[in-house]
Amino acid sequence: MKINTDRFSLTFDEYLTETNVLFYLNDAVTQLLEHKEECTQFGVVRYFAEYFTSVKNGNHVLFREFSYIKVTPHNRESFIHTFWKCFRQIGKNGDLLAMSEYSSLLQLLCPDFPTEMVQNAARIVLVDDAADSLMSFSDFIYSFQIQFYYEEFVESVSVIYQDLLSGKNPNTVIVPTSTSVEQLSSAANEEPDAQEGVDSSVFCECIEGLCERFKHKFPSTVAIKEILESSQQVSFYGFLMALAKHEGVNQDIGALPNKSDLLIDPEMDQELERL
């Protein structure tokens, strides 16, 4: 939750917005009104203390609605972390689950978590739409992380990819003529084809251009360059999979440990040993 800009030069409004403080305060008051019994002079102080402590510790997203958990990067990171803590045992058992099962698990923690997003995450692992294909916990969670934490980025990159596939360079200015308008509408209906690919360096340039003006979170350009410099051609899902597997990107988000530590759960191990 640290902010890097010179926070003393921001106006009050800017500081409060950038840190999402007003959002959390508003939510705290709304939650308080849903627990009216806490509304005593002493109760409210303790209530706010507990609320902000739980936000700080990342416990605040449990059982909250989807619109809440997606609204700040901290909330998204906390949710991914919580999902991992709750279900890493599945990984230990080596179980492979289908997309619908992961969706149910997510909905245990967030009742209105959209299945569509889980589908998108599954596509990163499975590429084609086989709804019954099984995925390991490890494969799923890292892909889910990219899809959920960088949702807006993934969407924008998808548009760039489609443009490049249909032969358009998004960086050029298009003067609408009748033929190019047709091209636009047909490109919009295409799903990015995983088997094809685009030129990595052009793709990289376009993504860097996007990042320069992008208002949402995006993976470090260092990581993006690293990935795209490693091959001449790249597919959309190939790119996302590489992001999912990239250790640096994972650490920047900060929600999950390294892949080798993913399944370590010392408390559960102790419990199991007692049995």
Place this chain on the structure above:
Amino acid sequence: MAEKRRAGVAIMSDEQLLSQAGVSALLRGALLRLLECRPEDPVGFLAEHFAHLSSEAEDGASERQSVSRALWHLSLAHHSHRSAFNNNVRVAYELLTQGVPRRLGVGGVRGRLYSEMLRCLCSEGGLSGSTAAPLLRRIQSHDYESVPFELFRQGVLTCAVFADYIRKSQCLYAAVASAPDRPAERTLCQAVLSTLREALETADGADVARYLEASAKISPAKVAQAMAEVQPRAQRHDGLTMDAQEFEDAAAALFIARVRTVS
């Protein structure tokens, strides 16, 4: 609010409920503190802010807790942010005077608590016990005495400024030492120390914070000038050096000499 009426008894509206519990005053206070201090971690700051408020309201705080809470308040703003710092000093003072029975109109912080407070401030400011000791001897009070607000404020400010001053001196020493693990040449150190003394002497008046303004006058140019004057004489390379601790003690002594002893 028709749906809120049940069995003929009016249930309060949300706004009434919140205002009765004092929520807007509470949040206003929290936001003001937040905007004053602009911490790097606003959520963590708010968590601690409310937690402290809540436990203050809860128990008759033990002394240890009072001191640590007072210290926390003092850590929130640097002394150069004068109004924020003064507010924090006021809050800390109130915390430490709680539960002290007022004897015939004499209020204030108990001497023992005040001395403890200053000791902790110095150590939290990175000062070693030996560096802080001479300063503390001058400004701390007897255990049985009662410390009024203005004296409390001066003492706290002195410690904060002293900690900054020593840090600056350490940087100056590092600047004149040719290598991090070798002591600096004595003549160079003495040149720097006399520049420090000059700067301190220009600070007139009782306000301790002027000392820091004075030390800001020790611009790199001034130090370089002093060193340039020294350099030809140092060609002798007589190998006399001054180590970091001696330099720090000497710098500390310059500062402490100008602090009035509290009698």
